[in-house]
Amino acid sequence: MNIARIELYIIQMPLKSPFLTHLGAVESREGIIVKVTDKAGLFGYGEGVAFSTPWYTEETVKTSLHILKDVLIPLIKEHPIKRPEEAAQLFQAIRRNNMAKSALETALWDLYAKQESSPLAKILGGTRAKIASGVVVATDSTAKALQQIEQYLVEGYQRIKVKINPKQDYSFLAEIRKLYPELPIMVDANSAYTLNDIDRLKALDELNLLMIEQPLAHDDIIDHAILQKEIRTPICLDESIVTFEDAKKAIELGSCQVINIKVGRVGGLFEAKRIHDYCMSKDIPVWCGGMIEFGISRAHNIALASLQGFTIPSDISASSRFWEEDIILPEVQVNKGYVQVPNTPGIGFSLNEKRLQEALLSKKTFPF
Known part of the structure; x- marks a missing residue:
């Protein structure tokens, strides 16, 4: 791919409003933007979606930065590569650290699509001109x-996901369902329950939910x-699915009827x-999960x-949802419940350099 240099930008921006789960509140988002430039001057962008603390996975921004700087780059x-798939295979020698892997691998995909003068969605085999958009409700108040x-x-969102836990589940959801009897609703438990809560989870069956994610x-x-x-209620697995093998085993065991695919969680595209x-191939529906990400990761999710x-x-909301x-x-927009899939080379979005500089904490360049 004739790489000339790789740049890492550490950025931080406040959310418009706190994102609340039983695991904690996210009020400000730190992240890593990866820029890979080739010798012809083309460049691709990726995003590291680890959080500042290890509440979602064991990775953090600092550990991802270490793996990127000292191992993956x-x-x-x-080992120069010709296609992004080769990077994914090369990274298999490194255990876990999937969000660091994804940050670099997705930048390589964007660069490769631009080298091929093709939209990334088309390179991946995408067939949709627009995708249906869902959104997450994460608050501790019914009102x-x-x-x-x-x-x-x-704003037109087609599906609502509600964060729940044993202190806020049935009565909370029943109030929502009472006002919105036909609304497509799913819930996300972020591992808040155990098998001792089977009766509590059975009670949710009567609320006609699309699914319950990672109970x-x-x-x-x-x-x-x-x-x-x-x-x-169909179970959807999220955090449990870190690799292809995890997905295969979960489906074979009957652990879920739906899978949430997050690019960062599984190590890349x-x-x-x-x-x-x-x-x-197994008739298991999938959807694309979100990570309170900046626009670069959102663009890869669209593809x-x-x-x-x-x-x-999918959890692909408008940029204005968080920022x-x-x-x-341009910023990602939701129009009548859909997000358009770009038809220009690569991810189809450019970097807002002014905003990047405002959010920038540090930058590191690695010449090849």
Whole structure:
């Protein structure tokens, strides 16, 4: 791919409003932007979506930065590649650290698509010109949740995801369902329950939910299979699916009926597409999850969600959902419930250099 240099930008921006789960509140987002430039002057962007603390996975911005600087970039420098798939295969020698891998691998995909003068969605095999958009409600107040839902429906979102936990589940959801009897609603538990809560989770069946996401332990597949046999609501796995093999085992065991694919969680677009393709072959619907990301990651998610198997509205909301001003141009917009898939080379978005500089904490350049 004739790489000339790789640049890492550490940025931080405040959210417009706090994002609340039982695991904690996110009020400000730190992240890593990767820029890979080739010798012809073309460049591709990726984004590291680890958080500042290890509440979602074991990775953090600092650990991702270490892996990028000291392991992955030197690997690419030592072993020149022709296509992004080769980077994904090269990175298999490094255990875990998937968000660091994805940050660099997605930048390589963007660069490669630009070298091929093709939209990234087309390079991946995407077939959709627009994708259905869903959004997350994450608050500790029923009144605030209802207010958010009302606003999101005005904005056209096609599916609502609500964060729940044992202190805020059935009565909270019943109030929402009472006011919105036909609204497509799914819930996300972020591993807040155990098998001791089976009766509590069974009670949610009567609320006609699209799915319940990751109700049990973040690294579990076995207990989810037991739970799925006991409840009618489809289980969707998120944190448990870190690799293609995880997805394969979960489907074979009957641990879920839906899978959430997050590019950062599984290590990049190559692995994400493998999981998508396998799920399609097994008639398991998938959707693209969000990570409170900046616009670069959102752009890669749009390209991925254009693939045929993404039949459920994804967590790809407008840039304005989290940011007063995003780091990409144009910003992602939701129009009548859909996000357009760009048809220009690469991810189809450019960097908002002014906003990037305002959010910049530090920068590191690695010449090749």
